[in-house]
Amino acid sequence: MQITELANKLGHDGVQYAKEVESKTVYELLMIKKDLASRPIPETPDVTPHHWLRGNFRFEE
Secondary structure, rough: HHHHHHHHHOOHHHHHHHHHHOOOOOOHHHHHHHHHHHHEEEEOOOOOOOEOOOOOOOOOO
């Protein structure tokens, strides 16, 4: 996985992030990639319909 893809998944602008680290050495880039890959990816909200509807099909708050 590329650094830009990892940054995008973590909610950052991947292209801008890649421009910031382009002057790094290969070893430094590998360490940055390792750090990004070890961060937890934010959970996406559960949008399945069974959370919206009850058995009588009314909106559940």
